[in-house]
Amino acid sequence: MNPSSCAAVREALPWFVGGDLDKVHLDEVRDHLRDCVPCRREAAALQQGVARLARHRDVRPAAVDDDFFAAMHAGIVAQVEVAAAATGAPPAKGLGRGRLRPWLPLAAAAALLAFGFWLGHGGEPDLFVRPALHSTPTSLREPIVVPWSGPRFEMVPLGAEVEPVDGLEGGEPAGWMARSRLHDLVDEGMVLPRNR
Amino acid sequence: MLRRVQPLARSEPSHGVAASPAQGPASLPPGLPQAVLELAQDTAVSDAELVRRTLAGQHDPFSALVARYQKRAFFIAWHVVGRTEDARDVAQEAFVRLFKSLDKYDFARSFYTWFYRIVMNLAIDALRKIRSARGSSLDDVLGGLPDEREVAGDVPLQRGEESGQVWSVLDQLDAKFRAVLVLRDIHGLSCREIAPILKVTHATARWRLHRGRQMFKEHWERKHGGSEL
Numbered sequence: 001m002n003p004s005s006c007a008a009v010r011e012a013l014p015w016f017v018g019g020d021l022d023k024v025h026l027d028e029v030r031d032h033l034r035d036c037v038p039c040r041r042e043a044a045a046l047q048q049g050v051a052r053l054a055r056h057r058d059v060r061p062a063a064v065d066d067d068f069f070a071a072m073h074a075g076i077v078a079q080v081e082v083a084a085a086a087t088g089a090p091p092a093k094g095l096g097r098g099r100l101r102p103w104l105p106l107a108a109a110a111a112l113l114a115f116g117f118w119l120g121h122g123g124e125p126d127l128f129v130r131p132a133l134h135s136t137p138t139s140l141r142e143p144i145v146v147p148w149s150g151p152r153f154e155m156v157p158l159g160a161e162v163e164p165v166d167g168l169e170g171g172e173p174a175g176w177m178a179r180s181r182l183h184d185l186v187d188e189g190m191v192l193p194r195n196r
Numbered sequence: 197m198l199r200r201v202q203p204l205a206r207s208e209p210s211h212g213v214a215a216s217p218a219q220g221p222a223s224l225p226p227g228l229p230q231a232v233l234e235l236a237q238d239t240a241v242s243d244a245e246l247v248r249r250t251l252a253g254q255h256d257p258f259s260a261l262v263a264r265y266q267k268r269a270f271f272i273a274w275h276v277v278g279r280t281e282d283a284r285d286v287a288q289e290a291f292v293r294l295f296k297s298l299d300k301y302d303f304a305r306s307f308y309t310w311f312y313r314i315v316m317n318l319a320i321d322a323l324r325k326i327r328s329a330r331g332s333s334l335d336d337v338l339g340g341l342p343d344e345r346e347v348a349g350d351v352p353l354q355r356g357e358e359s360g361q362v363w364s365v366l367d368q369l370d371a372k373f374r375a376v377l378v379l380r381d382i383h384g385l386s387c388r389e390i391a392p393i394l395k396v397t398h399a400t401a402r403w404r405l406h407r408g409r410q411m412f413k414e415h416w417e418r419k420h421g422g423s424e425l
């Protein structure tokens with residue numbers, strides 16, 4: 001085995017195990033791994049790390065459930081309504097409040113405005129002066145040209161089914177397919193399976 | 197002989213909206229007003245359109261944006277900071293900052309990378325504050341992983357143990373490497389999507405991913421032993 005070849009493969013392995021290598025280099029790395037046991041061991045160790053991180057996405061913290069997120073949604077909307085009211089911005093009336101009591105943000109906004117008014121009479125700098133955030137931007141007064149309006153995939157609502165998609169730039173396996181590449185190597189006898 | 201491999205400008209598998217418990221189906225919170233729920237679920241209404249409607253003072257669109265993104269924001273923050281309370285605070289603050297800066301949104305760019313950038317900046321700041329507050333000794337670091345003990349009980353024991361080990365290794369990594377591993381290997385974004393979120397070049401995002409995976413493996417072997425292969 002040519003040592004420089006091993007070095008080049010080792011450099012490529014962190015991308016290889018995550019499916020982040022192009023087809024040409026992918027084939028070269030696979031060919032090398034077919035014959036080189038030390039590089040196969042290194043690839044397997046790296047791949048286990050990627051797999052552990054992928055499994056980590058399924059872990060959830062305790063007590064984080066629908067109620068947690070419902071309360072979080074209400075809390076965010078309340079904070080934003082207060083922020084909007086403090087600037088006198090129109091969207092304050094337009095935010096969905098979830099389970100929030102409707103008078104609460106208005107009361108908080110009134111208290112903030114009263115405090116700001118009191119500060120103003122005291123001759124102190126107005127801590128609440130901010131630029132008007134929600135006047136219609138200039139860019140919205142004219143037809144908007146959107147050469148590229150967002151992600152390459154349409155972001156779908158969280159409740160919708162998501163179809164698996166292929167890599168945009170074509171040619172490469174995506175997602176779990178790429179990550180399971182080493183499984184293919186196991187199947188081909190190139191990587192020894194882990195003994196349990 | 198194999199050529200020296202350079203970071204590649206293409207070949208990213210991209211599954212930025214991959215379904216998972218963190219961001220997948222049935223993820224809208226309960227108790228939403230009907231109008232907000234319908235808006236959040238309406239695939240014909242893009243995120244950019246929700247921004248436009250919010251800026252125009254219409255009803256409910258920002259609330260719908262929150263409904264669409266709050267779980268993703270929370271879980272990205274959670275995987276960076278490792279604590280439920282801190283992750284919730286990060287997500288909430290991210291939405292407030294988003295709202296305050298909506299009029300700066302560039303409609304030619306994707307909404308979610310812009311928003312994730314806000315989330316990630318806050319999460320990295322929070323992580324650095326947490327680390328700074330608890331000191332840098334190894335005992336302090338390992339003692340400061342509350343979510344290692346908070347992990348939900350329905351996770352099988354072996355998975356729960358692995359989860360704790362993953363947290364402890366992630367916690368050894370510098371924030372910039374942890375961030376790219378969270379976005380790529382946990383949340384499934386491509387390096388092309390990650391680069392604008394971290395405000396780095398594509399090549400830098402790929403290099404951080406490279407080093408991050410290497411360091412994750414090295415710390416794992418140091419803490420939990422080498423591969424049995």
Ligand SMILES: [Zn+2]
Binds near residue numbers: 005006007036039
């Ligand atoms: Zn080799």
